[in-house]
Amino acid sequence: MPASDDIRAFRRLLHAHPELSEQEAGTARRIAERLAGCGPDRVLTGLGSMGTGVCAVYAGAAAGPTVLLRCELDALPIQETNGFAHRSTVPGVSHKCGHDGHMATLAELAGDLGRRRPGRGRVLLLFQPAEETGTGAAAVLADPRFRAVGTPDYAYAFHNVPRYPLGTVLLREGTFAQGSVGFIVEFRGRTSHASYPEHGINPIAAATDLAAAVNDFSNSAAAWAAAPVLGTVTWLRVGDAATGSNFGIAPGEASIAGVLRAQRTSDLERLRAELDGLTAQLAARWRLAHALSWHEAFAATESDPQCVAVVREAAAAVGLPVQDLPEPFRWSEDFGYFTQAWRGAFFGLGSGAEQPQLHDDGYDYPDDLIDTGARLYRAIVDRHLEAGEVPGA
Secondary structure (H helix, E strand, O other), X not given: OOOOHHHHHHHHHHHHOOOOOOOOHHHHHHHHHHHHOOOOOEEEEEEOOOOOEEEEEEEOOEEEEEEEEEXXXXXXXXXXXXXXXXXXXXXXXXXXXXXXHHHHHHHHHHHHHHHOOOOEEEXXXXXXXXXXXXXXXXXXXXXXXXXXXXXXXXXXXXXXXXXXXXXXXEEOOEEEEOEEEEEEEEEEXXXXXXXXXXXXXXXXXXXXXXXXXXXXXXXXOOOOOOOOEEEEEEEEEEOOOOOOOOOOEEOOEEEEEEEEEEOOHHHHHHHHHHHHHHHHHHHHHOOOEEEEEEXXXXXXEEEOHHHHHHHHHHHHHOOOOEEEOOOOEOOOOOOHHHHHHOEEXXXXXXXXXXXXXXXXXXXXXXXXXXXXXXXXXXXXXXXXXXXXXXXXX
């Protein structure tokens, strides 16, 4: 069913005014204004340490389980190349992961819940900040105002996934998306005249050895990892070229950045220890000072089998095809912090076989997926609140 003109316009408004992680004040304001007309019992704003989270509460007349549905507020530091009328108005920032569409989906569901209120239990619609940096879920979970709303019994979220048929529901029990953590390694030696390199301490060998080792983690860890792991170097700098090439200086410093990924938390912790030890070993070998820092940590996103069954049944109820995934996605999602706390499931919705990939500078969320996601969410809610528990639990 095509999205209404109203929700399509709202999604495009959000798309035109993107905001980076932890800076989503304008987006949060637009969401809160929209929710005010959708009949919630309560709307909480200013959630999380960044003060931009929003949560709408819909309560039924009778007691029952609490179901949380979550979407993301933030955009990406990517310059949009599209030329359509709703293109980003913010230079260097755009919605290239579809969070504008995810927000519009929950907003559409909010209107439906206002018109057809649940008979029992409660529904929490959470518009979460800072998913892209991995800081938003933990910040909301730590907020006493959010905790005071009450503990959800079940939590669900989805992400659109390009290159799958539009509206196909993508399911996987257990790990749906890998855990990950970013790193930056700094090596510091001593510069010297390039004609007398032996008088300096050059970090190039340490930096290149470390980069090669990280990129080979998928092979070197195979003997001990419980499931596939991946290391990727995303940036490497040696010396200082800020003032242009200087052929007379042998470098004295190097920086390497990258990401470690694993399906299992225990494997990710082992990878972190391996990188820590290897960094120290190479620094000692080449007489370098060193520092290792960690950034943007994501837990693996796990889906409870019985909650996956609820999504499967809900998809059948609204006539959506289902595809079971043979392996987790390599990207990460901070919804994993919610499924660590409560039973729940994360799933995918195909956004079109010809759709540009996530984070592509020409990506745009397909409006027709908004209604699909809202109908599926409503079917999930109804299965819980009509039964009062997980069917089959």
